[in-house]
Amino acid sequence: MSDVQGHVHGTVEPGFESVREEFATVAAHEARDGGAQLAVHHHGRLVVDLWGGDGVDGDSLLGLYSSSKGAMALVVALLVQDGVLDLDREVASWWPEFAAEGKEKLTLRQLLSHRSGVIGADGGLSPDELADDRAIAARLAGQRPFWEPGTGHGYHGLVIGALVGEVVLRATGRTIQDLYEERVRAPYALDYYLGLPEELEPRFRPALPMLPTPAEQAFLAENPIAPDSLAAIAFNFHADPPFDIVGYANSRAVRAQAPVSGGGIGSARGLSRMYAAIAGELDGRAPLLRPDTLAEVSRIHSAGTDLVTGSDNAFGLGFVPLATRHPELGPTAVGHSGAPGSQAFADPSTGLAYSYARRRFAFLGGPGAPENERLIAAVVAAAGKLG
Known part of the structure; x- marks a missing residue:
């Protein structure tokens, strides 16, 4: 990304020069001087490592929000692959308290594909609860679902990590955070954390609020979120105080504490490396997920109109099937976005792993800020020329 002097920092390997040009052009306009990072691995090699903006370098650690759902999905996929978790077993068989209010037949598969209907809590969750997956799970065990479980899908933005995490804890005696550290982060030396060590705090760069244009301000004023809507409940805007996303x-x-729905902290470089361990061989090791596991978790399990957001989307098992948003990617491309507009994925068909991270929230950053369209297209084109 360009900073105020128009400089892009970092390196690209031969063949990816066009990605550097796109990063400078796109991010200088879109990120509004908040700082951004772009990292890309190709067949296990870090081929793009770029950054720029106020106070951000390649080692800066940023709040990557729902990118942590990708780490959650990876841990669960490993447990399924090991035979520890059965996707078609009822959640309540591990977690009996969850059977309350008609949720006894909900399966882990349905939960991972955002079909439980348990998108939030009546009355909302407190800031302390939102930071603590066990507290969220305790509140939601007896919560009534907001639609009949299994009959539709809606983004469980702030709670899916706690719900899935409670299943993992009951089944294994370990938290997702601990399993991620043991099986993924530490072995691959990833600069992406579910639980940021205090000694790394000096590298953290706080998230910045969006700076909407007058037209964007008008849009927001004309399209408020109704306080009794599913969106308000899912994003805890009905709570007192309402959710402070920044x-x-x-x-x-x-x-x-790293609540798994959105508490991951890291760099684009670290998150791209996590996905490189899915996309193909990394450091001489086989991909973390076998082809049959990858096929199952990337398969579309929910599609159509999201009951929470009102938009058309698709979910696999924890992961988002990225080809539904970026058709230039392969059918088993999986990843997840983050609220400020970050995006990260693995595409095993091309050996690509991609991570774009930004510090300042994009306008309606949603499933990846708009600049990802151009950045991903540039990355795929460059990789395609290299073969």
């Missing part, structure tokens, strides 16, 4: 990653409690 303050979430800026809370030390969130960074330390």
